[in-house]
Amino acid sequence: MLFRNVAELVELAESKQVKIAEIMxxxxxxxxxxxxxxxxxxxxxxxxxxxxxxxxxxxxxxSVSGLTGGDAVLLQKYIQSGKALSGNILLDAxxxxxxxxxxxxxxxxICATPTAGSAGVVxxxxxxxxEVLNPTRMEMIEFLFTSAAFGFVVANNASxxxxxxxxxxxxxxxxxxxxxxxxxxxxxxPRQAAEAMAITLKNMLGLVCDPVAGLVEVPCVKRNAMxxxxxxxxxxxxxxxxxxxxxCDEVIxxxxxxxxxxxxxxxxxxxxxxxxxxxxxxxxxxxxxxxx
Amino acid sequence: MxxxxxxxxxxxxxxxxxxxxxxGAARIGRVARTLFNRLPKKAVISLYGxxxxxxxxxxxxxxxxxxxxxxxxxxxxxxxxxxxxxxAGMEVVxxxxxxxxxxxxxxxINLYDNQGDLEVxxxxxxxxxxxxxxxxxxxxxxxxxxxxxxxVHNDQFGVISAxxxxxxxxxxxxxxxxxxxxEKGKMALMVIEVDQKIDQEIMTEIxxxxxxxxxxxxxx
Numbered sequence: 001m002l003f004r005n006v007a008e009l010v011e012l013a014e015s016k017q018v019k020i021a022e023i024m025x026x027x028x029x030x031x032x033x034x035x036x037x038x039x040x041x042x043x044x045x046x047x048x049x050x051x052x053x054x055x056x057x058x059x060x061x062x063s064v065s066g067l068t069g070g071d072a073v074l075l076q077k078y079i080q081s082g083k084a085l086s087g088n089i090l091l092d093a094x095x096x097x098x099x100x101x102x103x104x105x106x107x108x109x110i111c112a113t114p115t116a117g118s119a120g121v122v123x124x125x126x127x128x129x130x131e132v133l134n135p136t137r138m139e140m141i142e143f144l145f146t147s148a149a150f151g152f153v154v155a156n157n158a159s160x161x162x163x164x165x166x167x168x169x170x171x172x173x174x175x176x177x178x179x180x181x182x183x184x185x186x187x188x189x190p191r192q193a194a195e196a197m198a199i200t201l202k203n204m205l206g207l208v209c210d211p212v213a214g215l216v217e218v219p220c221v222k223r224n225a226m227x228x229x230x231x232x233x234x235x236x237x238x239x240x241x242x243x244x245x246x247x248c249d250e251v252i253x254x255x256x257x258x259x260x261x262x263x264x265x266x267x268x269x270x271x272x273x274x275x276x277x278x279x280x281x282x283x284x285x286x287x288x289x290x291x292x
Numbered sequence: 293m294x295x296x297x298x299x300x301x302x303x304x305x306x307x308x309x310x311x312x313x314x315x316g317a318a319r320i321g322r323v324a325r326t327l328f329n330r331l332p333k334k335a336v337i338s339l340y341g342x343x344x345x346x347x348x349x350x351x352x353x354x355x356x357x358x359x360x361x362x363x364x365x366x367x368x369x370x371x372x373x374x375x376x377x378x379x380a381g382m383e384v385v386x387x388x389x390x391x392x393x394x395x396x397x398x399x400x401i402n403l404y405d406n407q408g409d410l411e412v413x414x415x416x417x418x419x420x421x422x423x424x425x426x427x428x429x430x431x432x433x434x435x436x437x438x439x440x441x442x443x444v445h446n447d448q449f450g451v452i453s454a455x456x457x458x459x460x461x462x463x464x465x466x467x468x469x470x471x472x473x474x475e476k477g478k479m480a481l482m483v484i485e486v487d488q489k490i491d492q493e494i495m496t497e498i499x500x501x502x503x504x505x506x507x508x509x510x511x512x
Contacts, residue, residue, distance in 0.1 A: 046302055116309055117310055117311070147302060148301040164418060287349075
């Protein structure tokens with residue numbers, strides 16, 4: 001292993017004067033024994049799956065339960081109306097994150113980043129900033145390797161599972177990964193990428209996993225929306241030169257400890273939080289009545 | 293390190309909605325199928341923790357059965373696997389368990405046909421990554437991502453070195469290895485994850501060793 005934590009990852013990239021994406025590619029070559037070309041081709045295929053999922057979502061889908069679908073379309077129409085307040089790039093990222101998760105909820109084909117429930121944030125932000133930064137295909141593939149590097153650290157030192165660590169471990173991790181990748185694609189330094197990850201994750205600490213009826217729909221789709229906007233904002237903050245007072249690795253460890261102390265009812269059991277609200281319970285009853 | 297590859301994080305490509313409860317579940321089912329090495333006549337699937345609470349919403353049931361039918365995580369037949377299993381002649385029974393397990397996403401799969409039976413316990417640890425933690429009540433750790441050899445043998449001196457010698461002769465490198473036994477001097481299990489492909493010839497050689505009772509090959 002070339003790196004075990006964010007500090008080592010940043011140091012490696014700085015000393016070798018390469019992108020974080022390059023460190024991840026080198027580690028992948030070392031671990032799997034595959035060639036650089038094979039590894040890049042594999043990520044290229046994942047990128048294609050993400051493109052197809054966003055496209056499908058932007059055309060409008062509805063989930064089997066009927067709880068989610070169609071919001072990505074609404075948001076795109078709103079952007080086109082020219083009345084949007086929070087900026088078109090930001091809202092584009094939000095709508096593309098929603099699009100991906102709507103496809104996921106409809107049992108469509110997606111690429112987990114790092115999980116299926118949080119699969120919207122990384123591609124959503126990538127395809128939105130793509131419109132302004134005009135990256136090459138290779139730079140888009142590198143965006144995914146940078147996300148992989150940060151996600152790798154979180155997965156091994158904390159958790160990326162909602163059942164183990166709550167939504168902070170899923171959408172929180174995804175948003176941190178995306179923020180770091182946006183910074184790197186925009187020309188920021190490896191250190192700034194780590195700051196963006198830290199700033200994002202700090203603001204998602206404590207987020208519980210409380211899916212209504214146990215479905216990856218409510219509130220998952222909208223949490224991806226907020227995760228994408230969180231990532232975009234944190235990336236801009238880091239690019240502006242703002243740093244996190246708590247180092248990224250310590251934020252990740254805090255997330256792990258918070259997950260450990262989270263009650264089971266708030267870790268993907270559909271027993272607490274939004275799942276246990278009167279409306280959550282009513283929707284659950286209606287869905288399973290319809291199914292049986 | 294539980295996660296080794298960039299593609300554990302960016303991936304798998306899968307049918308929604310949940311990487312742990314759908315893709316991971318399909319992978320556990322598929323490893324069980326590989327270990328059984330044929331389509332079972334009957335499968336009893338016991339769900340624990342979060343799997344037990346939310347399996348209907350996440351499609352965990354269709355995913356595990358899809359895995360038992362040898363479908364990959366992105367196979368579009370997964371949503372209809374229950375019907376496909378019935379057509380293929382596999383009886384499926386689901387059991388929801390109350391017992392608290394160490395990992396919240398745990399499933400026990402019992403497979404049967406007239407040639408034998410197999411019991412596998414698997415956990416889905418997040419992002420589609422899985423571990424097999426028990427095989428026929430032997431404790432083990434198997435990711436299912438690498439080629440592996442499982443050797444059931446008598447707990448006697450010399451068996452481990454004889455098996456590893458065969459692998460060395462064929463220039464096969466061992467990535468992870470562990471041995472467990474139920475009782476001293478009785479039955480034991482060797483789990484060997486390797487970096488290279490394992491040919492049938494090697495398996496036959498291992499099977500012929502004294503004190504080896506059964507071998508299973510897991511292909512990538």
